Amino acid sequence: MGDGSYQRIWSVVRRIPRGRVATYGQVARVAGLPRQARMVGYALHALPEQVAGSVPWQRVINAQGRISARAFPGSEAVQRRLLEREGVAFDRRDRVDLDRFGWRVRTRSRRA
C-alpha cells in the first residue's frame, strides 16, 4: 500500500447505515479522494478476510444503482442477498433507487 488510503476508504464504508447504499464515487469523495472511484473498488477487493466482517462492503454499488460485476461471478448474488436482507429493494432491472436508498451524508460543509 502506498499510504493509509485503504484505511480511509474502509472507515468511510463503515459509516454507511444499514439499509442504505453509497456509490464508489461518493465514498471516494467523502474519503477525500475525489475522482478516484476506481480505487474504492480496488480497496474493497483488497479487503482482508479479517476486517471484512467489520466493513459493510455490500453497501457500495455503482452510480447506476447496480451491483458492479467482478472477476469472480456469484459474489454479486451474495451482495444482493445481503442488501435485500437489510431492506434494500431492487427493481426488475436489478437496480436500486438511489433517491430512496442512497446514503445521505450528514455534513455541514457539504455544498448543495
Add this chain to the structure above:
DNA sequence: CCGGTGACGCGCG
C-alpha cells in the same frame, strides 16, 4: 520505465 487492467464515473451523440 511501459503498458495492460480494473468492485468507476461522466459527458456525448
Add this chain to the structure above:
DNA sequence: GCGCGCGCCACCG
C-alpha cells in the same frame, strides 16, 4: 435510456 470514449490511478508483470 444506452453505448462509447476517455479520464483517473494504484498494481503488477
